[in-house]
Amino acid sequence: MSKSWVSYEDxxxxxxxxxxxxxxxxxxxxxxSKVSYYxxxxxxxxxxxxxxxxxNRFTEGASFDALCALYDAEQKIVATCDDLLHxxxxxxxxxxxxxxxxxxxxxxTFARGKGFTQSPKSGQERVEEHSLRDLDRSKEAFITxxxxxxxxxxxxxxxAYARMPIWVAxxxxxxxxxxxxxxxxxxxxxxxxxxxxxxxxxKLLPSQVRSFVYLRNRIAHxxxxxxxxxxxxxxxxxxxxxxxQQSHRSFTDHSIYKILVALDDVASRSGLRSEWLQQVVEPIxxxxxxxxxxxxxxxxxxxxxxxxxxxx
Numbered sequence: 001m002s003k004s005w006v007s008y009e010d011x012x013x014x015x016x017x018x019x020x021x022x023x024x025x026x027x028x029x030x031x032x033s034k035v036s037y038y039x040x041x042x043x044x045x046x047x048x049x050x051x052x053x054x055x056n057r058f059t060e061g062a063s064f065d066a067l068c069a070l071y072d073a074e075q076k077i078v079a080t081c082d083d084l085l086h087x088x089x090x091x092x093x094x095x096x097x098x099x100x101x102x103x104x105x106x107x108x109t110f111a112r113g114k115g116f117t118q119s120p121k122s123g124q125e126r127v128e129e130h131s132l133r134d135l136d137r138s139k140e141a142f143i144t145x146x147x148x149x150x151x152x153x154x155x156x157x158x159x160a161y162a163r164m165p166i167w168v169a170x171x172x173x174x175x176x177x178x179x180x181x182x183x184x185x186x187x188x189x190x191x192x193x194x195x196x197x198x199x200x201x202x203k204l205l206p207s208q209v210r211s212f213v214y215l216r217n218r219i220a221h222x223x224x225x226x227x228x229x230x231x232x233x234x235x236x237x238x239x240x241x242x243x244x245q246q247s248h249r250s251f252t253d254h255s256i257y258k259i260l261v262a263l264d265d266v267a268s269r270s271g272l273r274s275e276w277l278q279q280v281v282e283p284i285x286x287x288x289x290x291x292x293x294x295x296x297x298x299x300x301x302x303x304x305x306x307x308x309x310x311x312x
Contacts, residue, residue, distance in 0.1 A: 111160075
């Protein structure tokens, strides 16, 4: 079925026709001009009758103001996560390069895959290939300074990076590539040294870093966090889980909140930021119970308590 262009004002009218309470139509149109109707539809559906079957009418109590408050509160979580993730990513780059340079080698060894455990599966891509593609794409002066014009076709060969120190290369790696290298450096001892420098567990750190990459990517692409089921779940010490559940709130395994707990744990252990969860995240969630429910215990359509939706 083809779609038609709809003005912001007509989008407001459509929401009203479907049963959503809108106290200020002009303000609602302005909000929709900043945050698209389609983006908000991921939130709308929890107040709708049966969107999966095309029934987009809203249930009693659905309020545009409440939805805007939910969205704005989520953006506060996004902002504080983005700030801490930025600092942690820089810290991980620093600690990994320092450990790898000391244990494995300073220049060029990373490009040959030295110090990384490769997959035993036949035909599987080598671990360092991700980081080499990052370097190949880079036009940063600090990369081109150390990159030699040694190519096979249009692709730089590993030998092109023979002069490049690991602390230079790591600054061009994506967070995802860095995560893969950290995970693959267990046998060389690099992972142990990185984990020790952060006062955390080498067993848990790889899954935690993967989850940080996952969260950072969702934030970078402006994706919804509320009622999202996480795919890359971080590991946690049972004691940390118990303490948070006793002090703050319960959370499910595939929740965004579990990543926030892991983020708080690594930030605290490394000395990067103490009591971030308690002092920054929890006040936001306590002010917005509906947001807290979807962050800590995400729900599918029809599972969110109706009294919580009505009271939002």
